[in-house]
Amino acid sequence: MLPLPPLDGGRVAVGLLPDVLAKPLARLERFGFLILIGLLALPTLLGLHFSILGALISGPVEILHSFITTITGLQEI
Known part of the structure; x- marks a missing residue:
């Protein structure tokens, strides 16, 4: 917050x-x-190549993506 x-x-x-x-x-x-x-x-x-929003969102998005692909069987455990 x-x-x-x-x-x-x-x-x-x-x-x-x-x-x-x-x-x-x-x-x-x-x-x-x-x-x-x-x-x-x-x-x-x-002029920096850094996204604050991307840094805040990328971690949770990767975790959610990994979770969804694991439970749907699209990714080997």
Whole structure:
């Protein structure tokens, strides 16, 4: 869970933090998706060949693929 206010982690963080820290974080909610898109695009903007989204998703996708191919008999155990 990312502690970014439009996402669930942000709402949890706002609920757990003291008011002094929670209020500024809650005010970021209207800009949260722009911040998230910016963070996802940052490696490309910097000229790096690294995908944050790909790095986050590739592990679970490989596990799910392996599980499905094993239970369907498409892959030898």
